[in-house]
Amino acid sequence: MDLRAPLFFGQSLPCDASLEEILDACRELLCDATFPTLRLWQEQGGRVLGHFQVYMPEEIADAAGMLAVKLGCTTGNGGAGGAHFGSYLCSVVKQVFNLVEGGDLSLDLLIVPSICDAARNLPAIWSRNFSTPCRTLYLPQNSTAPAAENYLRQEYAGLAAVVSEVTGRPLELEAVRRSIAVYNRHRRLLRELQALKSREPRKLALDEYYLLTAVGSLLPPREHNRLLEWVLPLLAMRQRQQQDKIRVVLCGCFCEQPPLGMLEAIARCCHVVSDDLLIGLRWLTGDVDVQGDPLAALAHAYCTGSSRSPVQHDPHRQTADLLLQQVKQQGAQAVIITAPKMCEPGLDELIPAVAALTGAGIPSCICEFEQGMNSFDLVELQVETFSENILYAGELP
Numbered sequence: 345m346d347l348r349a350p351l352f353f354g355q356s357l358p359c360d361a362s363l364e365e366i367l368d369a370c371r372e373l374l375c376d377a378t379f380p381t382l383r384l385w386q387e388q389g390g391r392v393l394g395h396f397q398v399y400m401p402e403e404i405a406d407a408a409g410m411l412a413v414k415l416g417c418t419t420g421n422g423g424a425g426g427a428h429f430g431s432y433l434c435s436v437v438k439q440v441f442n443l444v445e446g447g448d449l450s451l452d453l454l455i456v457p458s459i460c461d462a463a464r465n466l467p468a469i470w471s472r473n474f475s476t477p478c479r480t481l482y483l484p485q486n487s488t489a490p491a492a493e494n495y496l497r498q499e500y501a502g503l504a505a506v507v508s509e510v511t512g513r514p515l516e517l518e519a520v521r522r523s524i525a526v527y528n529r530h531r532r533l534l535r536e537l538q539a540l541k542s543r544e545p546r547k548l549a550l551d552e553y554y555l556l557t558a559v560g561s562l563l564p565p566r567e568h569n570r571l572l573e574w575v576l577p578l579l580a581m582r583q584r585q586q587q588d589k590i591r592v593v594l595c596g597c598f599c600e601q602p603p604l605g606m607l608e609a610i611a612r613c614c615h616v617v618s619d620d621l622l623i624g625l626r627w628l629t630g631d632v633d634v635q636g637d638p639l640a641a642l643a644h645a646y647c648t649g650s651s652r653s654p655v656q657h658d659p660h661r662q663t664a665d666l667l668l669q670q671v672k673q674q675g676a677q678a679v680i681i682t683a684p685k686m687c688e689p690g691l692d693e694l695i696p697a698v699a700a701l702t703g704a705g706i707p708s709c710i711c712e713f714e715q716g717m718n719s720f721d722l723v724e725l726q727v728e729t730f731s732e733n734i735l736y737a738g739e740l741p
Contacts, residue, residue, distance in 0.1 A: 349388060351381040352563055353571040363578040366571070370555040373562060374417065374604065377448050381562045385411050391452040391511060394440070396463055397599040398653050399624040400455055400481060401500060401642045403527050403632075406565060407519035408507045410452070414561035414624065415440045416715075417601055428469060433462045434686045435715035436600040444474060453510045454478040455503070459599065459655040460689055479506050487647040488658055496643035504639065520638035523565075528631040530565045533572040535626060538618075540576070542674055545591065545615035546584045551607040557622050558601070587615075590734050593671050594619035595697070596682035596690055598653035602713050609724035610680060610711075613731045618674045620653065627651050654689040663693045664700035671706055678707040678734055680727065685714045707734055 353359065357369040373381065382392050393405040394413045402412035416436040429438055443449035454470065456463050458480050470478040482499055484492040504515045537556060541548045556575060560568035594616045601621065610616065630649045633641040652661050671679060679701055684690055694710070701708045709730040711723055 350567055351384050352559070353567055353574075355384070356380075359570075359574070363575065363582065366575060366578075367552055367555055370559040371604070374555065374558055377443065379449055379562065382411065382413060382450070385564075386450060392450065393453045393455060393507070393510075394449070394451040395455040395481075396436070396440075396457055396459070397601075397622075397624055398457065398459060398655055399483070399627040399646075399650075400457060401503070401646075402565070403520055403523040403638070403642060404500065404504050404515065405507055406523040406526070408504075408511045408513070408515050410507060410511065411564055413451075414622070416599075417558040417561040417622065428473065432686055434600055434684060436684075437462050437466060439715050441470075441473075444476070451476050453507065455481050455506075457481045457483055457655075459483075460687075477506070477510065479503070483656075484647070485656065486658070487650065487656060488660060492647045493640070493643045496646060497637075497640045500639045500642055517638055521634050524632045524634050524638055524641065526565050526569070528634070530560070530569055530572075531626050531628060532631075533569060533576070534560075536576055537572065537579075538626070540579055542617040545589075545617055546586055547579055547582045550594070550611040550616040550619070551604060552611075553616075553619075554601075554604065554607050554621055557625065560625060561622070588735065589613070589615045590677045590731050591615050591617045591675060592678045592680050592731075593617065593667070593674060593676045594621070594680050594682065595667060596684070596694075597621045598623050599655070599690070600684040600687060600715070602682050602684075603715060603717050603720070605720045606682075606711070606713055606717065606723055609720040610727050612724065613727040614678075614680075616680075617676055618670055620651075623651050623653060654693040662696075664696045667697055668700055668704055668706070671701075671704075678709070678730070680730075681708060681710045683710050683712045685712055 352373060357366065386392060391410045392413055393410045394415050396415055405412040416439065428441060444451065454476060456466050456478065458464050464480065467478045467480055481503060484496055486492065508515050534557060537553065541553050556572070592614045598620050627650055628645045629651060632645045652658060652663060652666055654663060667679065681694065681697065683694060698708055709727060711726060
């Protein structure tokens with residue numbers, strides 16, 4: 345078997361494709377609920393590790409030769425969850441369950457970070473319905489605690505043991521170091537893409553940014569790196585007319601991802617210059633040390649240099665305060681809060697975030713969503729009205 349063969353960029357998508365061709369191919373791949381890249385990987389003899397948002401150290405899976413897939417990024421099959429789940433659970437849990445049950449998604453291992461009650465209860469329900477192993481990854485709730493790093497290093501060692509059990513071979517620490525170097529490059533490229541969107545938002549709309557980022561959840565990191573390295577110069581040379589749109593920060597997408605149609609509706613109304621879409625892919629804000637113990641280095645990076653989301657407790661970094669800083673740093677005029685239905689962590693921080701924005705005089709707009717949505721006219725009307733009110737207010741004497 346040759347797991348170095350391309351699955352997408354250099355396979356179905358030519359390596360010299362134009363920017364428009366790349367965006368169209370990314371859209372097609374993310375809308376294909378049969379997961380062609382995963383099937384091709386498995387046909388070549390590879391194994392697939394699926395994991396939930398927000399963050400998992402994919403370096404461990406990659407070092408073992410597994411393809412780590414961030415679930416919940418595809419746009420199809422929101423599903424109702426059948427008889428397995430109540431209506432009060434988020435749609436991302438139901439979507440993954442339905443995809444596996446329907447045979448569209450084949451996994452060799454499922455890892456579920458302990459981020460909420462739905463995620464914590466999923467392994468028990470999963471084990472009653474599927475033979476595929478499912479394990480919980482208990483990330484530290486308070487990463488600033490003195491014992492957090494040692495605890496997390498042990499948790500990562502346990503994850504490595506589970507991966508080794510599935511692959512049938514021990515995990516080599518040198519392989520983890522090589523994977524860390526690859527993912528360091530991956531995170532730098534994603535930060536470059538984010539910086540370009542902030543600096544020149546007319547060159548990269550929100551939905552286009554999401555396509556280029558989310559496709560990485562279905563590809564090996566080295567292949568996604570090659571794709572981003574090709575795309576970034578194309579975007580830098582892209583010529584687009586300046587549009588009269590407000591600059592906004594988008595938040596609330598830390599776990600369940602808004603449907604692509606919703607992102608397209610928002611992009612038609614405003615320039616999104618900063619967001620938390622797929623924040624787990626760039627969760628670590630700097631390079632991870634490739635020297636010494638790689639598991640300890642990953643644990644140190646998580647505890648000392650990570651992003652922020654409602655599923656992580658940090659008494660020194662409150663979400664509302666960071667949101668205000670983000671608005672100021674990006675020169676944004678407003679905030680759009682995407683509120684996934686039945687998401688307790690997101691709803692818990694919704695009220696203090698809106699209160700902080702209101703107190704600072706920053707306009708905000710709340711847009712509810714779930715994966716099963718198929719009409720976005722009301723969302724677009726809501727965001728368009730919100731945007732125009734800010735534009736016209738700025739023109740008043």
